[in-house]
Amino acid sequence: MNLDCFFRPKAIAVIGASNDPLKLGYEVFKNLRKYKGGKVYPVNVKEEEVQGVKAYRNVKDIPDEVDLAIIVVPKNFVKGTVVDCGEKGVKGAVIITAGFGEVDEEGKKEERELVEIAHSYGMRLIGPNCVGVMNTLNDMNATFIMDAKKGDIAFVSQSGALGAGIVYKTVKEGIGFSKFVSVGNMADLDFAELMEYLAETEEDKAIALYIEGIRDGRKFIEVAKRVTKKKPVIALKAGRSESGAKAASSHTGSLAGSWKIYEAAFKQSGVLIAETIDEMLSMARAFTQPLPRGRRVAIMTNAGGPGVLTADQIDRRGLRLAELEEKTIEELRSFLPPMAAVKNPVDMIASARGEDYYRTAKALLQDKNVDMLISICVVPTFAGMTPTEHAEGVVKAVKEVNNGKPVLGLFMAGYVSEKAKEILEANGIPSYERPEDVAAGAHALVEFAKARGVLEE
Amino acid sequence: MNLDCFFRPKAIAVIGASNDPLKLGYEVFKNLRKYKGGKVYPVNVKEEEVQGVKAYRNVKDIPDEVDLAIIVVPKNFVKGTVVDCGEKGVKGAVIITAGFGEVDEEGKKEERELVEIAHSYGMRLIGPNCVGVMNTLNDMNATFIMDAKKGDIAFVSQSGALGAGIVYKTVKEGIGFSKFVSVGNMADLDFAELMEYLAETEEDKAIALYIEGIRDGRKFIEVAKRVTKKKPVIALKAGRSESGAKAASSHTGSLAGSWKIYEAAFKQSGVLIAETIDEMLSMARAFTQPLPRGRRVAIMTNAGGPGVLTADQIDRRGLRLAELEEKTIEELRSFLPPMAAVKNPVDMIASARGEDYYRTAKALLQDKNVDMLISICVVPTFAGMTPTEHAEGVVKAVKEVNNGKPVLGLFMAGYVSEKAKEILEANGIPSYERPEDVAAGAHALVEFAKARGVLEE
Numbered sequence: 081m082n083l084d085c086f087f088r089p090k091a092i093a094v095i096g097a098s099n100d101p102l103k104l105g106y107e108v109f110k111n112l113r114k115y116k117g118g119k120v121y122p123v124n125v126k127e128e129e130v131q132g133v134k135a136y137r138n139v140k141d142i143p144d145e146v147d148l149a150i151i152v153v154p155k156n157f158v159k160g161t162v163v164d165c166g167e168k169g170v171k172g173a174v175i176i177t178a179g180f181g182e183v184d185e186e187g188k189k190e191e192r193e194l195v196e197i198a199h200s201y202g203m204r205l206i207g208p209n210c211v212g213v214m215n216t217l218n219d220m221n222a223t224f225i226m227d228a229k230k231g232d233i234a235f236v237s238q239s240g241a242l243g244a245g246i247v248y249k250t251v252k253e254g255i256g257f258s259k260f261v262s263v264g265n266m267a268d269l270d271f272a273e274l275m276e277y278l279a280e281t282e283e284d285k286a287i288a289l290y291i292e293g294i295r296d297g298r299k300f301i302e303v304a305k306r307v308t309k310k311k312p313v314i315a316l317k318a319g320r321s322e323s324g325a326k327a328a329s330s331h332t333g334s335l336a337g338s339w340k341i342y343e344a345a346f347k348q349s350g351v352l353i354a355e356t357i358d359e360m361l362s363m364a365r366a367f368t369q370p371l372p373r374g375r376r377v378a379i380m381t382n383a384g385g386p387g388v389l390t391a392d393q394i395d396r397r398g399l400r401l402a403e404l405e406e407k408t409i410e411e412l413r414s415f416l417p418p419m420a421a422v423k424n425p426v427d428m429i430a431s432a433r434g435e436d437y438y439r440t441a442k443a444l445l446q447d448k449n450v451d452m453l454i455s456i457c458v459v460p461t462f463a464g465m466t467p468t469e470h471a472e473g474v475v476k477a478v479k480e481v482n483n484g485k486p487v488l489g490l491f492m493a494g495y496v497s498e499k500a501k502e503i504l505e506a507n508g509i510p511s512y513e514r515p516e517d518v519a520a521g522a523h524a525l526v527e528f529a530k531a532r533g534v535l536e537e
Numbered sequence: 538m539n540l541d542c543f544f545r546p547k548a549i550a551v552i553g554a555s556n557d558p559l560k561l562g563y564e565v566f567k568n569l570r571k572y573k574g575g576k577v578y579p580v581n582v583k584e585e586e587v588q589g590v591k592a593y594r595n596v597k598d599i600p601d602e603v604d605l606a607i608i609v610v611p612k613n614f615v616k617g618t619v620v621d622c623g624e625k626g627v628k629g630a631v632i633i634t635a636g637f638g639e640v641d642e643e644g645k646k647e648e649r650e651l652v653e654i655a656h657s658y659g660m661r662l663i664g665p666n667c668v669g670v671m672n673t674l675n676d677m678n679a680t681f682i683m684d685a686k687k688g689d690i691a692f693v694s695q696s697g698a699l700g701a702g703i704v705y706k707t708v709k710e711g712i713g714f715s716k717f718v719s720v721g722n723m724a725d726l727d728f729a730e731l732m733e734y735l736a737e738t739e740e741d742k743a744i745a746l747y748i749e750g751i752r753d754g755r756k757f758i759e760v761a762k763r764v765t766k767k768k769p770v771i772a773l774k775a776g777r778s779e780s781g782a783k784a785a786s787s788h789t790g791s792l793a794g795s796w797k798i799y800e801a802a803f804k805q806s807g808v809l810i811a812e813t814i815d816e817m818l819s820m821a822r823a824f825t826q827p828l829p830r831g832r833r834v835a836i837m838t839n840a841g842g843p844g845v846l847t848a849d850q851i852d853r854r855g856l857r858l859a860e861l862e863e864k865t866i867e868e869l870r871s872f873l874p875p876m877a878a879v880k881n882p883v884d885m886i887a888s889a890r891g892e893d894y895y896r897t898a899k900a901l902l903q904d905k906n907v908d909m910l911i912s913i914c915v916v917p918t919f920a921g922m923t924p925t926e927h928a929e930g931v932v933k934a935v936k937e938v939n940n941g942k943p944v945l946g947l948f949m950a951g952y953v954s955e956k957a958k959e960i961l962e963a964n965g966i967p968s969y970e971r972p973e974d975v976a977a978g979a980h981a982l983v984e985f986a987k988a989r990g991v992l993e994e
Contacts, residue, residue, distance in 0.1 A: 102921045183876055225916065239842030241887060245915040245949040249970065252951030292842060318845040321852030327836075327882045328845045356973050357846070379784075385696030385749060388775040388785045389814070395778030419640055425784045430698060458702040459682065464559045492702040494709030496683075513706065516813050 083269070083277040085171035086206060087215045087259065089148035090118040092222065093139045093170070095161050096152035096177075097122030097130040104176060105152040106131075107224035108212065112150070114227075117218035119144060140168045147171045150212065150222050155179040158208065162194050166201030173198065174222060175207035181265040182209050191267040198268065210264025211240035214247075216257060217283050223262065231256020233364040234284035236274050238263055238292045239318075246290075246357060253513070254501060255361055258284045270296070272303040279307040286364040289315045290357075292328055297341070301349045308350030312367050312528045315351050316360040317342050350531045352524055359520045365510040366521035369486035371529035373536045374451035376402035377522060378444040379425035381456035382432040382470070386492055386515065387425035390454060393519035399526060401425070408447040415439055430460065434469030441477035445485055452486040452525065454518055457500065459493040467491055467500035475507045486525055490518040540726070540734040542628035543663060544672045544716065546605035547575040549679065550596045550627070552618050553609035553634075554579030554587040561633060562609040563588075564681035565669065569607070571684075574675035576601060597625045604628045607669065607679050612636040615665065619651050623658030630655065631679060632664035638722040639666050648724040655725065667721025668697035671704075673714060674740050680719065688713020690821040691741035693731050695720055695749045696775075703747075703814060710970070711958060712818055715741045727753070729760040736764040743821040746772045747814075749785055754798070758806045765807030769824050769985045772808050773817040774799050807988045809981055816977045822967040823978035826943035828986035830993045831908035833859035834979060835901040836882035838913035839889040839927070843949055843972060844882035847911060850976035856983060858882070865904040872896055887917065891926030898934035902942055909943040909982065911975055914957065916950040924948055924957035932964045943982055947975040 094112060098105035109130055112120045121142045122130035129135055136142050139149060139161070149165045151158060151173055158177050165173050175194070180187040191208065198205050206213060212223030216230040225244045229251055237243030240262045247260060258281075261274060271289055278284050287307070294300050307313055319328030320339040346353050354360035377399050381387035391401060401424045412422040416436065421427040426444065428436050437455065444453050457470045471489070478487050489504040489511035491497035501511040512518040529535045551569060555562035566587055569577045578599050579587035586592055593599050596606060596618070606622045608615060608630055615634050622630050632651070637644040648665065655662050663670060669680030673687040682701045686708055694700030697719045704717060715738075718731060728746055735741050744764070751757050764770055776785030777796040803810050811817035834856050838844035848858060858881045861869075869879040873893065878884035883901065885893050894912065901910050914927045928946065935944050946961040946968035948954035958968040969975040986992045 237842075239840060241840030241915040242842035242846075242949075245840075245843065245951075248916055248950035248953045250951070290842070292845065318842055318849065321849045323852035323858045324845050324849035326858065327848040328841075356850075356971065358971065383696060383698030383702075384785075385694075385699035385747070385775055386702065388749065388781050389699075391784040392775065392778045392781035393813075395780035401780045401783065458698040459705055492699075493705035494702075494707070496705045514813065514815065 081273055081276050083172065083204070083274070085147040086174070086213055087220070088117055088218060091144050091146045092118065092120045092148045092150065093123050093142060093146045094120065094150045094152070095123040095139055097124055097135065099127060099130055104224040108150055108152055108176070108222065111221040111223060111227070114219050114221065117220060121146065139164050139170065142168070145169065149173040151175045151177060153177060159190070159194060159197070162197050166197060166203050170203055172204050172206070174210065174213050175205060176210055176212055176224070178209040180208045181267060191265060195268045205268035206261065207264035208267060209240070211244050211262035213262070214257070214260040216259070226251065228260050229254065229256035231258060232283070232285040232368050233257050233288050233361070234259040234278045234286070235288045236261045236263060236271060237290040238266070239290060240264060242290060250361065254498065255365065272296070272299045275307045275313060276303050279310045284311070286367040287311060287313045288360050288364040289313065290360070291315055291317045292319065297345055301345050304349035304351050308531065312364070312524065313351045314354050314360050314363045314524065315346055316354045316357060352527055358517060362512060362517035362520040363524035366486070366488060366525050368508045368510055369488065369525060370484045371532065371534050372451040372486050372525055373529070373534065375399045375526050375537070376449055376451045377454060378402045378404070378447065378450040378452070379454045379456065380428060380437070380440045380444060381425055382428050382430055382460065383458040384421070384427050386456050386458050386490065387427055390456060390490065390515040390518060391425060393515045394522060397519055397523040399519070399522055402447065402450045405447050405449055408443050411443045412440060432470070433465065434473040437470045437473030438477050441474045442481055445477060445481040445483060450485065452488070452522060454488050454490060454522065456490040456492070457497070459496050467493065467497050468503055471500040471503035475503060475509070478507070478509065488512065488518050488521050490515065538730055538733050540629065540661070540731070542604040543631070543670055544677070545574055545675060548601050548603045549575065549577045549605045549607065550580050550599060550603045551577065551607045551609070552580040552596055554581055554592065556584060556587055561681040565607055565609055565633070565679065568678035568680060568684070571676050571678065574677060578603070596621050596627065599625070602626065606630040608632045608634060610634060616647070616651060616654070619654050623654060623660050627660055629661050629663070631667065631670050632662060632721070633667055633669055633681070635666040637665045638724060648722060652725045662725035663718065664721040665724060666697070668701050668719035670719070671714070671717040673716070683708065685717050686711065686713035688715060689740070689742035689825050690714050690745050690818070691716040691735045691743070692745045693718045693720060693728060694747040695723070696747060697721060699747060707818065711955065712822065729753070729756045732764045732770060733760050736767045741768070743824040744768060744770045745817050745821040746770065747817070748772055748774045749776065754802055758802050761806035761808050765988065769821070769981065770808045771811050771817050771820045771981065772803055773811045773814060809984055815974060819969060819974035819977040820981035823943070823945060823982050825965045825967055826945065826982060827941045828989065828991050829908040829943050829982055830986070830991065832856045832983045832994070833906060833908045834911060835859045835861070835904065835907040836911045836913065837885060837894070837897045837901060838882055839885050839887055839917065840915040841878070841884050843913050843915050843947065844884055846972040847913060847947065847975060848882060850972045851979060854976055854980040856976070856979055859904065859907045862904050862906055865900050868900045869897060889927070890922065891930040894927045894930030895934050898931045899938055902934060902938040902940060907942065909945070909979060911945050911947060911979065913947040913949070914954070916953050924950065924954050925960055928957040928960035932960060932966070935964070935966065945969065945975050945978050947972065
């Protein structure tokens with residue numbers, strides 16, 4: 081299904097765009113003014129201008145074709161607005177306004193009516209009761225929250241607030257998204273249809289789903305089976321535990337369903353399962369890398385402890401430490417200091433410079449017993465060193481060897497690591513901050529490789 | 538054992554203090570110039586002045602009693618320096634210099650000799666091969682790394698680099714420490730003796746240990762048993778898995794030992810076990826709060842999803858959702874909007890203001906079925922709101938009710954939450970950013986309450 085109208089519209093109408101900074105329609109229009117893919121028109125029944133831009137009374141008054149409408153009008157005006165959009169020939173509408181199916185049965189009925197109206201005009205809906213939609217590729221932020229960092233993950237969230245929280249948290253952590261979709265009540269478009277669209281895009285390397293409850297399980301499985309043949313899908317399901325399921329049922333009004341059923345459905349359709357938000361993000365981020373041919377990991381580090389903790393975490397996930405070839409060990413011994421450990425994990429010790437990272441990464445990537453590489457850098461403890469040279473060393477090695485083995489980075493020193501992480505990320509190498517996160521990423525690559533049949537074992 | 542000379546010295550000598558920014562002795566002296574608890578003297582064999590301060594050729598030339606020496610001289614001069622310190626009457630020395638027991642058997646012998654010399658003068662040693670010691674209470678940073686944020690956790694790390702990485706990472710995350718001790722090779726002082734000292738201090742609410750290998754297991758258990766009667770001890774043991782243990786043995790040169798043995802030792806001595814760095818920190822941070830009487834948790838939130846995820850996480854750890862009293866439900870219904878969920882988790886929905894947080898927290902804390910409270914705030918989605926009013930509401934309720942039930946905060950929106958987190962923390966309420974972290978904190982409180990015999994069940 082082509083949903084380009086939602087993600088690459090030529091013209092967007094913000095219906096309910098406002099001059100009042102306390103209204104959501106203010107934020108949405110403000111955010112969309114940075115849109116690079118086309119025109120953005122404010123619609124407001126009372127104002128001549130919104131934020132200095134000529135406003136229209138009705139979407140139908142806009143002297144241009146409009147493919148996407150963002151609806152942030154009060155609830156009583158939503159139905160009329162959907163009709164107006166239909167008459168205007170709008171192809172997609174995101175209904176941010178709340179107060180529908182999440183409230184009561186009457187609201188559910190109203191929601192269904194909105195969908196019927198939309199479909200009668202050939203229009204599709206996202207929402208109602210959502211935060212909106214972002215496409216960072218063309219700077220489209222059709223939400224009332226801050227811009228996500230640019231990245232490679234398409235993130236679809238059934239909770240608007242949680243989705244917003246995750247966008248905010250990842251800005252701090254330097255984790256980026258290609259798209260963010262808050263699906264709200266999913267009156268029309270749901271996980272299945274969005275996944276199907278996202279499977280075909282170039283820019284979305286992985287699809288991450290935050291799920292509270294799926295209504296049409298059969299449809300989800302059927303679509304997910306097709307999608308996961310092309311692209312990894314990672315799901316975090318809230319309400320896995322008994323307490324959580326109870327909590328979820330009171331939140332969404334629908335039964336969250338037994339975790340066992342969801343788990344079976346995910347496994348059957350090749351959807352990778354995450355237990356926490358950070359695990360979901362860590363898994364999804366790995367897919368800028370090629371798929372590994374096996375589960376043998378080489379670890380290189382400038383400090384022993386982090387190497388050991390990472391070994392623990394990969395072991396816990398069923399990956400294993402590669403046994404290095406004798407010639408690799410000899411090569412490492414030829415330039416690393418005598419105190420360095422030339423077994424896997426390779427501990428280059430604190431004196432390691434960028435050149436050591438480069439030569440070690442190169443030797444490990446060329447080792448035929450190594451399927452993937454994790455490069456760790458804690459804070460360099462020798463004055464005058466910054467982690468950036470370490471990142472540059474790894475990037476140089478990867479470019480030179482270029483043999484399709486995945487490489488993941490682990491930079492564990494907060495602000496001190498930020499620049500180094502950016503260097504790796506700019507070269508498509510995901511860079512993590514915690515041993516369990518880099519292991520989750522490595523594990524996700526192996527699981528997807530296995531599902532795709534490229535794992536040689 | 539009184540180790541005040543290491544943490545509250547009246548005078549410190551930095552032996553190897555330097556004017557060369559590329560030397561560790563430069564950083565150590567620079568960091569210590571902010572020390573509030575006493576005088577700091579640079580010692581340098583060549584320089585008249587170090588960083589503008591009159592320097593001494595030898596520690597013995599200092600015209601003042603010196604209780605602590607930080608030794609950062611080249612390896613060949615360490616032994617002589619220790620002798621000088623002994624003759625001067627120094628009570629404690631931190632040997633940052635590396636190249637001893639971590640290298641080879643010869644180094645181990647040299648290390649033992651240093652200890653013998655020190656003991657012959659009644660002096661104790663930390664190190665060698667360490668990053669140093671911090672006490673944030675009196676701004677003592679006797680390390681070559683950046684200042685830790687002030688907090689309530691005493692953190693003892695067997696890996697210097699990892700310890701440094703954790704200090705750096707927590708500065709970014711807003712997590713604080715009361716003390717940081719990098720124990721290095723533990724030639725003299727070890728985990729047991731440090732724990733014993735830290736058990737008696739006012740400012741250290743919990744003791745967190747990063748352990749690679751313990752030499753004297755019997756001593757550790759014997760001391761830990763006593764310490765955990767007074768204060769919680771949380772241990773993260775690297776090398777739990779087979780791969781990790783192999784990695785650890787190559788790193789420390791000593792056998793890491795079977796995890797089963799460590800696990801039994803920790804359990805037997807009441808030490809709480811963490812699986813990751815973040816779990817260790819999350820557990821330790823909870824102990825600014827009183828201990829709960831039971832494992833029944835009330836959750837309040839302004840968004841459903843995070844409440845469900847948190848319910849999942851507390852369930853996973855054997856805690857459970859409290860069943861609210863009827864009168865609590867009635868009270869909540871009296872002021873929360875109709876769409877709010879007045880069951881546990883209480884979903885006050887996105888419109889919740891500070892007043893709602895205040896009244897809800899108050900009602901939940903007064904409920905006799907509630908043993909502890911988790912207050913969640915995602916990003917407030919109504920324009921004009923900031924999470925600070927939510928934090929203030931919770932603080933006000935806790936102060937008014939004041940009935941000894943622990944309260945933990947969960948603010949899930951990165952930079953947007955920082956001010957709110959600070960408000961909670963300034964009032965002794967730990968504030969987390971992830972559901973699994975707040976659940977780890979709650980669980981640690983319950984486990985410690987159980988061990989202390991205050992859990993009524």
